[in-house]
Amino acid sequence: xxxxxxxxxxxxxxxxxxxxxxxxxxxxxxxxxxxxxxxxxxxxxxxxxxxxxxxxxxxxxxxxxxxxxxxxxxxxxxxxxxxxxxxxxxxxxxxxxxxxxxxxxxxxxx
Amino acid sequence: xxxxxxxxxxxxxxxxxxxxxxxxxxxxxxxxxxxxxxxxxxxxxxxxxxxxxxxxxxxxxxxxxxxxxxxxxxxxxxxxxxxxxxxxxxxxxxxxxxxxxxxxxxxxxxxx
Numbered sequence: 001x002x003x004x005x006x007x008x009x010x011x012x013x014x015x016x017x018x019x020x021x022x023x024x025x026x027x028x029x030x031x032x033x034x035x036x037x038x039x040x041x042x043x044x045x046x047x048x049x050x051x052x053x054x055x056x057x058x059x060x061x062x063x064x065x066x067x068x069x070x071x072x073x074x075x076x077x078x079x080x081x082x083x084x085x086x087x088x089x090x091x092x093x094x095x096x097x098x099x100x101x102x103x104x105x106x107x108x109x110x
Numbered sequence: 111x112x113x114x115x116x117x118x119x120x121x122x123x124x125x126x127x128x129x130x131x132x133x134x135x136x137x138x139x140x141x142x143x144x145x146x147x148x149x150x151x152x153x154x155x156x157x158x159x160x161x162x163x164x165x166x167x168x169x170x171x172x173x174x175x176x177x178x179x180x181x182x183x184x185x186x187x188x189x190x191x192x193x194x195x196x197x198x199x200x201x202x203x204x205x206x207x208x209x210x211x212x213x214x215x216x217x218x219x220x221x222x
C-alpha cells in the first residue's frame with residue numbers, strides 16, 4: 001500500500017525566512033509525485049508534478065525536488081501570501097489513484 | 111470552463127438521513143474521484159471512476175455509494191448518515207495518465 005508522510009505538521013515563518021517541507025513516500029513504482037497548495041475553505045490547487053529522482057521544478061518562490069524516497073518543497077524568502085497548507089501525493093505505476101499525505105500548514109508572518 | 115463544480119457547499123443532516131452530494135466537471139475528464147478530508151488525516155479516497163459506467167472503491171468506501179452514468183457527473187450518495195461522516199468532501203477529476211487532479215471547492219457536511 002502506498003504511504004505518504006509529510007513533516008512538519010505546521011511551520012511558522014517570518015517573512016523572508018526560507019525553509020523546506022518534507023514528503024517521504026513508499027510506492028511500488030512511482031509514476032508521479034504531486035504537490036498541491038490548499039487555502040482555507042478551498043479545494044487543493046495543483047503546483048508541480050515530479051517524475052524521477054533528481055528532477056526539480058520551480059514556480060515563483062517555490063522549488064520542488066525529488067529523490068527515490070523523498071520530495072522537498074523549498075520556500076525561498078516567503079511572503080504572507082504563501083501561507084497555506086501544502087499537500088503531497090503519489091501515483092503508482094499502473095494505477096489511477098493518488099494517495100495524499102496529511103499536509104504541512106505554513107504560516108508566514110509579516 | 112467552470113472546472114469541477116460541487117453542490118451544496120454546506121449541509122447539515124440528522125443521523126439516519128440520506129442525501130446526495132453532486133459533482134460535475136466540464137473538462138471531459140475520464141477519471142473522477144471523491145475524497146474526504148478530516149483534520150490530521152489528509153485526503154482519503156472514498157470511490158473513484160475511470161469512465162462512464164465504471165466505478166471502484168477507494169480507501170474508505172463504507173456508507174457511501176456512487177454511480178457514473180455520464181462523463182460529466184459523479185454523484186456521491188450517503189445512504190444513512192452517521193456522525194462519523196462529518197467531514198469536508200472533495201470531488202476531483204483528471205485526464206488519463208499522470209495529469210494532475212483538478213478539485214472542486216468542497217462540501218462541508220455535518221451530521222448531528
